Amino acid sequence: MKTAWLGTFAASALLVAGYAQADADLAKKNNCIACHQVETKVVGPALKDIAAKYADKDDAATYLAGKIKGGSSGVWGQIPMPPNVNVSDADAKALADWILTLK
Numbered sequence: 001m002k003t004a005w006l007g008t009f010a011a012s013a014l015l016v017a018g019y020a021q022a023d024a025d026l027a028k029k030n031n032c033i034a035c036h037q038v039e040t041k042v043v044g045p046a047l048k049d050i051a052a053k054y055a056d057k058d059d060a061a062t063y064l065a066g067k068i069k070g071g072s073s074g075v076w077g078q079i080p081m082p083p084n085v086n087v088s089d090a091d092a093k094a095l096a097d098w099i100l101t102l103k
């Protein structure tokens with residue numbers, strides 16, 4: 001019984017790690033990484049700062065998915081983010097959900 005439980009635990013931990021990695025790959029694939037890193041500000045704000053800023057906002061994932069697709073200006077400073085028109089709605093939502101886990 002105990003071993004079975006441990007096995008399940010290890011499997012789900014792996015799944016969670018796999019999920020986070022998939023979304024990091026998505027950020028790489030969509031070129032977000034050219035301007036964003038998780039820990040530090042590059043051209044755009046650090047992704048963990050974004051997560052912290054919207055941690056208490058209702059509908060944060062929907063709001064950020066819209067920003068990812070449509071671009072953003074005036075929230076973090078002088079530099080705007082151009083619209084990321086090639087990102088699908090599903091990918092924008094997945095990226096927003098992932099960013100919000102990074103705080």
Ligand code: HEC
Nearest residue numbers: 030032035044067072073074075076077079080081084095
């Ligand atoms: C050309 C550089 C650049 C690229 C590429 C880029 N960003 Fe940004 N991003 C920025 C800048 C600059 C800001 C700050 C804009 C502002 O102040 O409103 C920003 C802001 C954001 C925000 C916060 C918006 C808000 O309202 O607070 C999110 C979320 C975000 N980016 C996610 C992404 C994702 C996901 C991708 C990849 C699909 C991406 N960015 C690609 C430069 C970029």
